[in-house]
Amino acid sequence: MSEQRRGAPRSEAARIAILEATARLVRERGYEQLSMEGVAAAAHVGKQTIYRWWGSKSELVAESMLDGFLMPGGEEPPNTGDLRADLAAWLREIFVFVESPDNELMLRSLVSAATVSREIGARLHEQLGAGSALTRRIDDAAATGEIRSGLLGQDVGELLIGAVVLRVLTREPTGPDLPGRLVRSILGDAPS
Amino acid sequence: MSEQRRGAPRSEAARIAILEATARLVRERGYEQLSMEGVAAAAHVGKQTIYRWWGSKSELVAESMLDGFLMPGGEEPPNTGDLRADLAAWLREIFVFVESPDNELMLRSLVSAATVSREIGARLHEQLGAGSALTRRIDDAAATGEIRSGLLGQDVGELLIGAVVLRVLTREPTGPDLPGRLVRSILGDAPS
DNA sequence: TCATCTAGACGCAACGTCTCGTATTGTAGA
DNA sequence: TCTACAATACGAGACGTTGCGTCTAGATGA
Numbered sequence: 221m222s223e224q225r226r227g228a229p230r231s232e233a234a235r236i237a238i239l240e241a242t243a244r245l246v247r248e249r250g251y252e253q254l255s256m257e258g259v260a261a262a263a264h265v266g267k268q269t270i271y272r273w274w275g276s277k278s279e280l281v282a283e284s285m286l287d288g289f290l291m292p293g294g295e296e297p298p299n300t301g302d303l304r305a306d307l308a309a310w311l312r313e314i315f316v317f318v319e320s321p322d323n324e325l326m327l328r329s330l331v332s333a334a335t336v337s338r339e340i341g342a343r344l345h346e347q348l349g350a351g352s353a354l355t356r357r358i359d360d361a362a363a364t365g366e367i368r369s370g371l372l373g374q375d376v377g378e379l380l381i382g383a384v385v386l387r388v389l390t391r392e393p394t395g396p397d398l399p400g401r402l403v404r405s406i407l408g409d410a411p412s
Numbered sequence: 413m414s415e416q417r418r419g420a421p422r423s424e425a426a427r428i429a430i431l432e433a434t435a436r437l438v439r440e441r442g443y444e445q446l447s448m449e450g451v452a453a454a455a456h457v458g459k460q461t462i463y464r465w466w467g468s469k470s471e472l473v474a475e476s477m478l479d480g481f482l483m484p485g486g487e488e489p490p491n492t493g494d495l496r497a498d499l500a501a502w503l504r505e506i507f508v509f510v511e512s513p514d515n516e517l518m519l520r521s522l523v524s525a526a527t528v529s530r531e532i533g534a535r536l537h538e539q540l541g542a543g544s545a546l547t548r549r550i551d552d553a554a555a556t557g558e559i560r561s562g563l564l565g566q567d568v569g570e571l572l573i574g575a576v577v578l579r580v581l582t583r584e585p586t587g588p589d590l591p592g593r594l595v596r597s598i599l600g601d602a603p604s
Numbered sequence: 605t606c607a608t609c610t611a612g613a614c615g616c617a618a619c620g621t622c623t624c625g626t627a628t629t630g631t632a633g634a
Numbered sequence: 635t636c637t638a639c640a641a642t643a644c645g646a647g648a649c650g651t652t653g654c655g656t657c658t659a660g661a662t663g664a
Contacts, residue, residue, distance in 0.1 A: 605664100607662105607664090608661105608662080608664100609661080613657085614657075615657105618651100618653085619651075621648105621650090624646085626645085627643080627645105628642085629642080631639085631640075631641100633639095
């Protein structure tokens with residue numbers, strides 16, 4: 221069944237070099253300033269080699285992210301038994317990451333790419349949505365009565381992550397108490 | 413004090429034509445495909461007239477939005493006395509608007525522009541943030557005890573609007589019950 | 605008089621396609 | 635087994651096109 225292809229196989233070295241160069245240039249200059257010519261030059265690769273495998277800038281940025289060259293792996297929230305504190309700590313970490321000048325350009329580039337490519341949007345949702353550790357953690361808490369029942373982990377996750385994305389867009393500075401406020405806005409205070 | 417300027421004043425006709433052409437082209441082709449040359453041609457305007465008043469594509473798209481050529485004015489949530497129902501209805505309207513194929517390109521263009529221009533981000537926050545009717549409505553409800561105290565209108569608004577923005581990015585279809593679920597995720601069920 | 609207007613020329617950067625010559629693989633014939 | 639040859643990928647870069655942002659020209663209007 222598996223018809224053998226002829227000719228030279230795809231060069232893994234070129235693929236890696238292109239994705240790494242893309243990640244580096246996105247971090248340095250951002251999405252709009254990223255050019256295919258720049259990537260080709262930085263990766264010491266012919267332009268055709270890029271266009272052969274990726275159709276557009278957004279696809280390229282997408283794969284660079286999905287393969288972990290751009291974004292670190294999804295951090296899981298800690299688990300100390302106190303869901304509210306855990307979520308607030310997790311959010312605080314994320315806000316620190318988001319507000320770091322080193323990551324600003326990269327994150328906005330990711331959002332830009334998502335506005336252009338349906339695929340990135342889908343992967344974004346996949347990586348953040350149902351099935352993540354965050355979602356399960358909240359569902360468990362609802363089942364054990366730590367938080368009020370009726371709460372869906374997926375919905376709570378969307379609200380929290382949405383707030384983070386909104387901050388990326390508005391560039392409003394976050395105060396140290398924002399994570400706690402947001403978590404309590406949803407889950408309320410712990411039962412005494 | 414008011415020094416009289418000499419020479420011809422700025423042409424309001426040209427300004428309107430440019431902003432309208434920008435809005436039309438953004439709706440038709442999206443942010444990335446929008447070109448300054450295209451706007452100049454469509455508005456029957458010299459390129460210099462655009463560059464004289466706007467410094468970049470993102471600024472142009474920003475003003476086109478802020479002046480109402482792109483976005484409809486901020487809709488206020490209805491007020492029937494039942495905050496949960498009002499917010500759900502308001503969210504439902506927004507999701508319908510967001511998911512309309514006519515508005516998809518425009519909204520993603522707005523997000524793109526916000527990733528590029530700090531000003532748009534700030535205006536976005538200004539238009540959606542504290543001081544809006546939504547925020548006041550929630551603060552009032554917290555004061556009268558319709559919802560639990562300790563909730564800040566600004567935080568709740570950020571969570572809800574963030575969820576909308578996230579949907580714009582992930583392009584996940586929304587179910588008819590999502591607005592109600594999101595509102596109840598935050599406010600809980602009405603006290604019986 | 606002076607700032608604005610439309611129109612378009614200008615040099616430059618990047619686009620996406622195409623063509624080289626070379627390297628690397630599978631297939632087929634000697 | 636050894637040797638052509640076909641197929642494909644590669645780096646490099648030429649090519650025409652598009653859009654960039656600046657600049658000049660001549661007309662218009664306060």
